[in-house]
Amino acid sequence: MASKTTKKSWTVMVYMAGDNDLDPEGVTDLVEMKKVGSTNKINIIAEFDRAEGHVARRYYLRKGGIVSGDAVDSLGGVNTGDPRRLSDFILWGVTNYPAEHYLLVLWNHGQGWDDTDLFAGERHRALRRLASGRVCHALFHTPVRNMLNKARGSMAARAILIDDNAKDFLDNQEMKKVLADAAKLLGRKLDILGMDACLMSMAEVGYQIRESADFTVASEQTEPGAGWPYNTILGALAKNPAMKPAKLSALIVDKYLASYVPADSVTYSACDLSKADDVAKTVAALASALKASLKDPAAVQRIQSVRGKVQSYAVRDNIDLVDFCLLLVDAGSDAPVTAACKGVITAVQTAYVTKQGYKGEDMKNSHGLAIYFPIGDVSPLYQGLDFSKATGWDAFLKAYLRTVKSR
Numbered sequence: 001m002a003s004k005t006t007k008k009s010w011t012v013m014v015y016m017a018g019d020n021d022l023d024p025e026g027v028t029d030l031v032e033m034k035k036v037g038s039t040n041k042i043n044i045i046a047e048f049d050r051a052e053g054h055v056a057r058r059y060y061l062r063k064g065g066i067v068s069g070d071a072v073d074s075l076g077g078v079n080t081g082d083p084r085r086l087s088d089f090i091l092w093g094v095t096n097y098p099a100e101h102y103l104l105v106l107w108n109h110g111q112g113w114d115d116t117d118l119f120a121g122e123r124h125r126a127l128r129r130l131a132s133g134r135v136c137h138a139l140f141h142t143p144v145r146n147m148l149n150k151a152r153g154s155m156a157a158r159a160i161l162i163d164d165n166a167k168d169f170l171d172n173q174e175m176k177k178v179l180a181d182a183a184k185l186l187g188r189k190l191d192i193l194g195m196d197a198c199l200m201s202m203a204e205v206g207y208q209i210r211e212s213a214d215f216t217v218a219s220e221q222t223e224p225g226a227g228w229p230y231n232t233i234l235g236a237l238a239k240n241p242a243m244k245p246a247k248l249s250a251l252i253v254d255k256y257l258a259s260y261v262p263a264d265s266v267t268y269s270a271c272d273l274s275k276a277d278d279v280a281k282t283v284a285a286l287a288s289a290l291k292a293s294l295k296d297p298a299a300v301q302r303i304q305s306v307r308g309k310v311q312s313y314a315v316r317d318n319i320d321l322v323d324f325c326l327l328l329v330d331a332g333s334d335a336p337v338t339a340a341c342k343g344v345i346t347a348v349q350t351a352y353v354t355k356q357g358y359k360g361e362d363m364k365n366s367h368g369l370a371i372y373f374p375i376g377d378v379s380p381l382y383q384g385l386d387f388s389k390a391t392g393w394d395a396f397l398k399a400y401l402r403t404v405k406s407r
Helices: 023-034 083-096 125-132 142-146 172-186 203-208 230-239 245-258 273-293 297-309 321-330 335-352 386-391 393-406
Strands: 008-018 042-050 056-060 071-076 099-107 160-163 168-170 190-196 213-218 266-272 318-320 353-359 370-372
Touching: 008 023, 008 083, 008 230, 023 042, 023 230, 042 083, 042 230, 083 099, 083 172, 099 172, 099 245, 172 190, 172 203, 190 245, 203 213, 203 273, 203 370, 203 386, 213 245, 213 273, 230 245, 245 266, 245 353, 266 273, 266 335, 273 297, 273 335, 273 386, 273 393, 297 321, 297 393, 318 321, 321 335, 321 370, 335 353, 370 393, 386 393
Parallel strands: 008 042, 008 099, 099 190, 190 213
Antiparallel strands: 042 056, 056 071, 160 168, 213 266, 266 353, 318 370
16 A cells, blocks of 8 residues: 555546446456556556445555455445445545545446436335435346446436445435535545546536536546546556646547547547536526527427437437537527527537547537437426526426427
8 A cells, every 4th residue: 555645646546336237347447457557656546346246345556466466455345326435435545545636537337417216116215225314326127237238328327326236326416515525625626537437428417516626527428338448548647647637638538539449439528617607607598598589480490400410329318519509500590599509619619628529420520518408308307406507408498398399
């Protein structure tokens, strides 16, 4: 174990919720991390909760050797979906492996903003978590897991840090609190929050945690099971440990995309959360202009047409925000909508998304940031998000869908 008094340039903390169908990928990723290992300038640590035996261990990863040789603690059975578990991992990492900069990686399935509890009836909620006073969330049952097809997310699965054995996950409200507590512990924002999980590069997610992290790196689309190429990312960091957070976040995007081929149909982006409020303001203006335009049947028809063409993802309710605005402008929207669209495009492309890219022809209209735009009903959970409250996007969606259904 590294000295508690030795402050290095970076500590990379990988929180691996592998008590599910991703267990084999977790083993592979730890091996990738060990191809680089901790150095005199960087710490690489991980907590891996396994499906095999339902046992979690903590690791200080060194170059070479076997993974088990790097275990520094065995935690027994844990629930990685419990926010207290993640908070304890961050506290352990910061206390034992101090650094100038911190990269926290949340490793698991992902579902963007959506915290829907699909299978609440599968568990005895009151018996299992009554003492803590916290409502826990459901996980995939077998038919849903089978839909994953080795991706780190699915059209039916919800949230992040899913624990199959505990039938729990971390929702966006809990993630906000955990990261706020981490920022208090550090006395500043976390440098980078990496989400090695599907569908997490959403305006709603970034806005929720904007006060606790400087940058996010995440995907608009689902991730293949291989996830991040830890060996190439960490190898580059080990060669240049003085790298600043903005540069490392961009490097992660580059290395991720380089590890896949066009047939994989992937996206990745780095976002500067200090610009999240600016994006929210432009989306608020867009929501207002679009809602006002609904009185015009031609405007409604334009929105419908654009919604049918816009870049979307494995969860079809997620669309690329910039592509949506570009299409609205090209469709000849009225002056207020056009002006609002241009404001969104500028805010996202010139400031918020600092690096982005894609592989695959079907992802070519991705610009790094997704937003919720359902084709059915608006989820009742959406109105509880900070982003929804700040922008009125929820009100526009409801008004639009009412108008469409009444025609």
